[in-house]
Amino acid sequence: MAAENRRSIVVRMPDWVPPAALNYLVHTEMGMSIRALARASDCHASTILRQVRRYENRRDDPLVDDALRRLSRHVPRPTVQDEEAAQPMTIDIRRSAVGADDKPSEARIAAEGLRILRRLCEAGAVLAVARDMDTAVVVRDVPGGETTRTATVGCDVAQAMALREWISCAEPGARVVRYRITNTGRAELKKLMAADENRAVQGFSEARAEFRGRAAEIEDLAGDDGFDGRGMRYALGESPLIGLSRRRDKDGQPFLTRDLVAAGERLREDFELANMGPKVTTDWTGFLTGPSRGVGGGGQGGAEAAHGRVAAALADLGPGLGDVVLRCCCFLEGLEQAEKKLGWAARSGKIVLRIALQRLRRHYEETQGKYGPKIG
Numbered sequence: 001m002a003a004e005n006r007r008s009i010v011v012r013m014p015d016w017v018p019p020a021a022l023n024y025l026v027h028t029e030m031g032m033s034i035r036a037l038a039r040a041s042d043c044h045a046s047t048i049l050r051q052v053r054r055y056e057n058r059r060d061d062p063l064v065d066d067a068l069r070r071l072s073r074h075v076p077r078p079t080v081q082d083e084e085a086a087q088p089m090t091i092d093i094r095r096s097a098v099g100a101d102d103k104p105s106e107a108r109i110a111a112e113g114l115r116i117l118r119r120l121c122e123a124g125a126v127l128a129v130a131r132d133m134d135t136a137v138v139v140r141d142v143p144g145g146e147t148t149r150t151a152t153v154g155c156d157v158a159q160a161m162a163l164r165e166w167i168s169c170a171e172p173g174a175r176v177v178r179y180r181i182t183n184t185g186r187a188e189l190k191k192l193m194a195a196d197e198n199r200a201v202q203g204f205s206e207a208r209a210e211f212r213g214r215a216a217e218i219e220d221l222a223g224d225d226g227f228d229g230r231g232m233r234y235a236l237g238e239s240p241l242i243g244l245s246r247r248r249d250k251d252g253q254p255f256l257t258r259d260l261v262a263a264g265e266r267l268r269e270d271f272e273l274a275n276m277g278p279k280v281t282t283d284w285t286g287f288l289t290g291p292s293r294g295v296g297g298g299g300q301g302g303a304e305a306a307h308g309r310v311a312a313a314l315a316d317l318g319p320g321l322g323d324v325v326l327r328c329c330c331f332l333e334g335l336e337q338a339e340k341k342l343g344w345a346a347r348s349g350k351i352v353l354r355i356a357l358q359r360l361r362r363h364y365e366e367t368q369g370k371y372g373p374k375i376g
Contacts, residue, residue: 273306
């Protein structure tokens with residue numbers, strides 16, 4: 001008879017929300033007891049208690065707090081009649097794909113997470129988040145004590161990453177909060193990279209298949225020179241530009257100045273936003289035609305706009321200069337490897353790369369302004 005009087009509560013929650021966070025929300029928003037949640041989750045009550053305490057302690061983190069407040073609207077509030085009746089409740093938690101007004105999706109979190117976590121693995125990189133801003137920015141220390149922007153991501157995705165403990169902050173009360181990748185984030189990055197590589201190898205990526213199909217008659221970079229992109233494309237750590245920026249010329253000045261490194265990083269950011277694979281054609285006419293249909297994001301107009309910016313930059317540089325920046329900035333090839341693949345003389349690539357970056361910097365200043373496209 002007691003079972004007949006139980007009231008069943010249905011909670012529809014996006015499929016990317018961690019179970020521990022869901023239990024915390026049901027407990028704090030609905031008032032469901034720890035024991036009831038333990039029965040619904042088929043675990044010990046002490047496990048639920050630890051989950052609730054952990055997320056309560058994490059409310060000082062602005063990204064976690066914003067994510068929990070946004071997700072709390074999925075949890076129904078108990079009515080006055082329910083509280084007066086004091087009926088025991090059972091809970092039916094239903095995972096669901098997000099709706100048009102509820103973002104982000106699991107697919108977008110995975111795509112953006114791959115891009116941002118890789119950037120956060122670079123030396124000195126942090127994700128900077130300011131209150132009341134819709135976009136978070138990955139910045140990295142460069143020689144000379146300055147910083148440069150390397151990527152942007154929507155705060156909704158950053159909130160999901162923080163809630164899933166891929167990133168964490170040490171000083172949550174600061175005006176601009178800085179997040180670093182966690183061990184959990186590094187483990188997730190390995191999974192995301194493996195899944196992305198499998199999709200590329202099996203030909204299931206629509207964007208890459210379309211991109212290669214535009215120049216099927218042209219030899220792929222993975223052809224005779226044996227380059228498959230995996231060794232460099234998925235390498236973690238600093239890009240070749242950072243190593244070159246530490247070198248000094250005969251006058252003792254940095255071989256690559258900060259603005260040249262920033263220009264190369266801007267090209268790489270758009271390259272990754274456009275979801276361009278490592279196997280792109282060397283036929284410039286085929287490469288520059290048509291937008292990519294990769295996963296959107298990053299707050300700069302999505303994949304199609306990013307593809308257009310890459311195409312415009314490479315068209316301005318032309319063959320030769322465009323080849324070297326594509327390999328060193330986007331494929332993350334070292335100079336010696338790029339020289340060998342391009343058939344250039346040894347130690348000639350360093351000078352050509354600097355000329356290409358100077359030309360790329362001028363292109364961005366003339367077309368997008370000093371600080372790049374408007375974020376929003």
